[in-house]
Amino acid sequence: MTHLASGHTAEAMQGEELERQERDFKGYTNGLVRLNPGGWVLPSAYTKFADRLYRFEFRESDVVVMTWPKCGTTWMQEIVWTMRNNPDLDNPQAMVPTHNRVPFMDFDMLVPGYMLELMCQDKDLKSSFKERCPDGDPMDGMFYQKAMEMADPRTIKTHLPFSLLHPQLLDTTKVVYVARNPKDVVVSYLHHSRLLKCHDFKGSLDQFVQYFVDDELVYGPYWLHVKEAWEKRDHPNLHFVFYEDLKSKNMDELQKLNQFMKTNLTEEQLQKVAKHTSFSEMKAREDKAIDPMDDAFMNQDIVISDGGFFRKGLSI
Ligand code: PPS
Numbered sequence: 001m002t003h004l005a006s007g008h009t010a011e012a013m014q015g016e017e018l019e020r021q022e023r024d025f026k027g028y029t030n031g032l033v034r035l036n037p038g039g040w041v042l043p044s045a046y047t048k049f050a051d052r053l054y055r056f057e058f059r060e061s062d063v064v065v066m067t068w069p070k071c072g073t074t075w076m077q078e079i080v081w082t083m084r085n086n087p088d089l090d091n092p093q094a095m096v097p098t099h100n101r102v103p104f105m106d107f108d109m110l111v112p113g114y115m116l117e118l119m120c121q122d123k124d125l126k127s128s129f130k131e132r133c134p135d136g137d138p139m140d141g142m143f144y145q146k147a148m149e150m151a152d153p154r155t156i157k158t159h160l161p162f163s164l165l166h167p168q169l170l171d172t173t174k175v176v177y178v179a180r181n182p183k184d185v186v187v188s189y190l191h192h193s194r195l196l197k198c199h200d201f202k203g204s205l206d207q208f209v210q211y212f213v214d215d216e217l218v219y220g221p222y223w224l225h226v227k228e229a230w231e232k233r234d235h236p237n238l239h240f241v242f243y244e245d246l247k248s249k250n251m252d253e254l255q256k257l258n259q260f261m262k263t264n265l266t267e268e269q270l271q272k273v274a275k276h277t278s279f280s281e282m283k284a285r286e287d288k289a290i291d292p293m294d295d296a297f298m299n300q301d302i303v304i305s306d307g308g309f310f311r312k313g314l315s316i
Pocket residue numbers: 067068069070071072073074075184187188189191192277278279280282309310311312313314
């Protein structure tokens with residue numbers, strides 16, 4: 001058992017439970033841990049980064065996009081980054097993939113060793129890492145280090161809950177939390193878990209739903225994650241958004257973000273942001289971007305049968 005700076009203990013999943021996870025998720029080759037209190041399920045590699053993630057120094061100028069997986073993270077990352085860095089849609093940086101502009105600070109733990117080695121060899125990832133972290137060792141957390149070394153103003157993505165991040169996070173930094181109807185989340189996470197080789201889920205929809213309701217999916221439990229944020233919803237540095245509202249009242253939600261982030265964008269600029277971050281435009285940009293790492297990361301048979309990352313973008 002490992003004791004973490006957050007006050008949690010991390011215990012390796014074992015026996016029948018681990019065998020079942022490894023049978024259904026072929027990507028979980030390095031095991032999983034369960035944290036208490038809370039029962040958080042995370043890859044074993046989390047323990048390597050846990051204390052550094054907990055002590056991560058957030059800045060006043062940061063905006064953190066915090067979500068449970070598949071709640072609209074990428075959409076919100078693009079909205080926040082565009083509002084702050086590209087409101088007139090003339091910033092050439094916008095062509096850089098989202099993960100290079102808005103680092104996913106806890107991603108490293110999800111990457112199996114062989115994939116990290118491939119990432120270290122990838123020309124674009126390697127050069128963007130070396131540019132930001134000239135003295136950094138990519139094997140020691142490429143994304144975590146990139147998040148640390150990003151130039152201001154940083155927009156940072158995390159799927160970690162409040163209880164695993166710095167307790168003073170909201171005292172210094174603005175957080176945008178996005179929640180989504182769990183029925184849509186489960187379907188989207190199922191697709192994601194079949195698509196991405198780091199999960200490589202081989203089971204059925206029913207089995208996946210069972211994992212969700214039993215709080216056994218990576219980053220689970222879902223409800224505790226949402227509850228920790230919901231309890232803080234009146235904090236002036238927390239902005240709580242529902243995916244469904246962002247979809248049905250997009251301009252209203254962009255106005256609220258404009259006030260929250262004090263970006264002072266005009267109605268015309270917000271209209272541009274709305275169009276640029278619409279599902280159809282984001283999907284079209286993904287379709288055009290040829291990422292040589294896709295084969296290493298994604299099961300191409302799932303891309304063909306069920307689609308890529310931008311699946312449907314709908315609410316039930
Ligand atoms: S991740 O991997 O956890 O970061 O995934 P996340 O970005 O949170 O969620 C992916 C789902 O969000 C949909 N999506 C969008 N919906 C509406 N508008 C825009 N612009 C948009 N961009 C992404 C994406 O399609 C996934 O949902 P599903 O239901 O699977 O289509």
